[in-house]
Amino acid sequence: MAMANAKAADGWVAGIRSIFLDADGTILDFDEAERRALVRVLASLGLEPTEGRMAAYHAVNRDLWRRFEAGTLDKGVLQATRFLRYLDAIGVPVPEADEGPRLNARYLEWLAESPLILPGADLFCRRLASRYPLYLATNGISRTQRLRLERSGLSVHFRGVVVSEDAGAPKPHGDFFRHALDRAGVEEPGTVLMVGDMLETDIRGGAAAGLRTAWFNPGGHPVPDGVRVDLVFRSLPDLPDRLGVP
Ligand SMILES: [Mg+2]
Structure with missing residues (x-):
């Protein structure tokens, strides 16, 4: 220099x-923490963590966060609907309406457990x-x-x-x-x-x-x-x- x-x-x-x-x-390492939490969510639904299912989550989540960061989506709505939208995207029927917030809460718990x-x-x-x-x-x-x-x-x-x-x-x-x-x-x-x-x-x-x-x-x-x-x-x-x- x-x-x-x-x-x-x-x-x-x-x-x-x-x-x-x-x-x-x-x-x-959010990516790895997220991957592990998502694998557990899928397992809790009896689903294998296929590449397509993992990618679909990222697409849904990215879209929601982009809208949140742009100020057009409320954080509460993001959290309550994230997994409903995701299940819909991968063609899994949602058993009950409150399953979305429940899955999200479980996901966040598991996410917090992986401080990689x-x-x-x-x-x-x-x-x-x-x-x-x-x-x-x-x-x-x-x-x-x-x-x-x-x-x-x-x-x-x-x-x-x-x-x-x-x-x-x-x-x-x-x-x-x-x-x-x-x-x-x-x-x-x-x-x-x-x-x-x-x-x-x-x-x-x-x-x-x-x-x-x-x-x-x-x-x-x-x-x-x-x-x-x-x-x-x-x-x-x-x-x-x-x-x-x-
Ligand atoms: Mg960063």
């Missing part, structure tokens, strides 16, 4: 006072927490996310937890970040580094709220035009390395 860039980078790093960390896909952490996440959090107050900043259901963090063993590294359900809005909405800054007692958003794996929610949302951003990009994808991201890292140890944290 050229000297001018190194100096600029040092100044940039020195301005960071705290870190907001995304959970799923950054330190927690991504490789290297413990050391990653430990290193960052040795220099910065760390706050978890995650979308999702408050009780589920808090239980997962608790059971992951990573909660000791965090000063606080902010879940979209408590914030009243999910990332990338400004309300989420305002709530998180408030919870962390931060007055100047530019002193916070938002770290996460999702360009749309973590990076675009964080930047729009005035935070600095670091994109966890293990796939090495190019940064799309029009997205402002301050730092891109491909493996977890890269970030503390580049922040100069031992």
